[in-house]
Amino acid sequence: MDPHDSAVPPVDVEAPAATPEAPRLFLPxxxxxxxxxxxxxxxxxxxxxxxxxxxxxxxxxxxxxxxxxxxxxxxxxxxxxxxxxxxxxxxxxxxxxxxxxxxxxxxxxxxxxxxxxxxxxxxxxxxxxxxxxxxxxxxxxxxxxxxxxxxxxxxxxxxxxxxxxxxxxxLEEAETILFALAQTVEQRDKETGNHCQRLAALSVALGTALGLPEEDLVALYRGGFLHDIGKIAIPDAILFKRGVLTEAEWTIMRSHTWKGEEICRRMRSLSPVLPVIRNHHEKWDGTGYPDGLGGEQIPLLARILQLADIYDALTSRRSYKSAFAPEEAMKILGKESEMGWRDPELVSVFVEMVRQPNFVARSAALFAPEDDGSEEGMELQSMRDSLARMSREVLK
Missing domain, CATH: 3.40.50.2300 (Response regulator)
Incomplete structure (x- = not known):
């Protein structure tokens, strides 16, 4: 999530400049x-x-x-x-x-x-x-x-x-390599931790709460990993700049949305994920980027992933801020909804979902090793298998 995308004011601090060694790639x-x-x-x-x-x-x-x-x-x-x-x-x-x-x-x-x-x-x-x-x-x-x-x-x-x-x-290997590149982007910043995994879980949980079909849940799951893949094309000098970016640098930073779409466009199997990659920084009032879409013009899956992205950023610790408690994060989302930045109905569903008992445990269950054999268990197993291919077979 870009700092200016949230109502939380960005703090002018030195961002971590370390870029860990890229993980090795392994074929299945x-x-x-x-x-x-x-x-x-x-x-x-x-x-x-x-x-x-x-x-x-x-x-x-x-x-x-x-x-x-x-x-x-x-x-x-x-x-x-x-x-x-x-x-x-x-x-x-x-x-x-x-x-x-x-x-x-x-x-x-x-x-x-x-x-x-x-x-x-x-x-x-x-x-x-x-x-x-x-x-x-x-x-x-x-x-x-x-x-x-x-x-x-x-x-x-x-x-x-x-x-x-x-x-x-x-074709599957080519798709897997794209996921490996997306993981590489995340691992360039040590602070993000398992952001992609958490974002995938949160997005799928909200999609499930909305009753979306399985193909949309899979697109959300993949979008959790691929949404910022375009940042592979952003220079480290900008991606890890110490302090506030200039307007020219923000122009380059914002290009990660359409660059990510271009990277994944050639994979036909990823076509449902393209709107998520391109439009997850749009705002409900039309002031977002890259296309300035507003309201229902913003693809639903992009709006879902956006809320998950903001919530995870708010509730995670960064060098420039402490982790917000879930209640505080939900208040911020509510404020941004009142400001016209977020889909108010979607925010209401998301807040209700987060407040449900055992929400964190149920989200984490997406990555648990067990499968109870039920239809729901099979869907979760499918997503876990996809994660295993991306994270264990590709990244060591």
Whole structure:
């Protein structure tokens, strides 16, 4: 948050000038396997041993690492500990209550989990019929082959699926690098601590209170990390200047909004986050930047993240101020609403949310390791998985 964005008067003090060494970047383990060994990992899921042996024979000469499981339970245990590039599953795997549709249910579960939903699935079956093929594809299977299998067709289909998977992995790695850059921006200032994580949690909590759909919650979560990525293009002499910035320097500082948008624009998956990055410094009365938007013209997600950003800045300690108590921070937000700077209705919801019992604990739960298996728990797990990819796999 920029000091002049809040009603709290900025203090003319020396800002910390230290710039810690940028963290090293690491590719996901699955990418490292493909790049260093040239081998894709394929998981075979079939209750019949001879069927798995047949597939192994067909793929024996290929550059593959083959894992096998007798049932979906064993398969999920493997998926939890192994990076898998492709799943080959039989449609007729036994499943409680629905013996003929075990493979389809397995597909649905794989595709419902954000950790595994991008893994392509090839379904094999000896059952003829368009209905079965349609059911398989609707369950999440990416390809469908009828037995008896033709080895050349199997190998060609697998190569095609793995080629597509590598393309997806490349896009995911590019997105991950952007998150790493955003983390680098934050870590240039030791005082901000885990600002991105807290901002992501606060934004998602407010979005949840408003009843926003999951895609908006994910955009808010990502926006918590990417909102200030444009500051990577701001010179240290300005970003860490000791004292008040000149008007010319403020012009450069304000450019981090549209520069951040430009950095992320090429990633189509980040398009829902672009308004958050560009417009989180707009004001309700139209006096903000970079576009001077006012009222409902300001994208809702940008308004949500803005409140979370201000609240976190107010309740965090800085070299030029002590941390405000939550009640004091909410009074400041209320004052800024009266001044015409903030969305008054959104401020009311935010204040009510913060005053709820165990608010801090519930926000922190977004990053807890447990998952109770409920629909809400799965959504939180998806966000935690995203954070894990950004923070643990990329930043060491």
């Amino acid at each position: 383990a699955s990418a490292l396997v493909s790049e260093t060994l040239g081998r894709a990992t394929i998981l075979l899921v079939d209750s019949v041993d001879i069927n798995r042996q047949l597939i192994k024979g067909i793929l024996k000469a290929g550059p593959y690492r083959l894992l096998d499981a007798r049932n979906p339970v064993d398969a999920f245990h493997i998926l939890q500990r192994e990076p898998v590039d492709l799943i080959i599953a039989d449609m007729m795997m036994p499943a409680q209550g629905h013996p003929m549709y075990g493979g389809f249910e397995f597909c649905r579960q794989v595709k419902a989990n954000r950790r595994t939903r991008l893994i392509p699935i090839l379904i094999l079956t000896s059952v003829q019929g368009i209905d079965n093929e349609v059911a398989g594809l609707e369950s999440g299977a990416d390809e469908f082959l009828i037995k008896p299998l033709q080895p050349a067709v199997v190998r060609t289909r697998i190569r095609t699926m793995l080629r597509n998977k590598r393309t997806i992995d490349s």
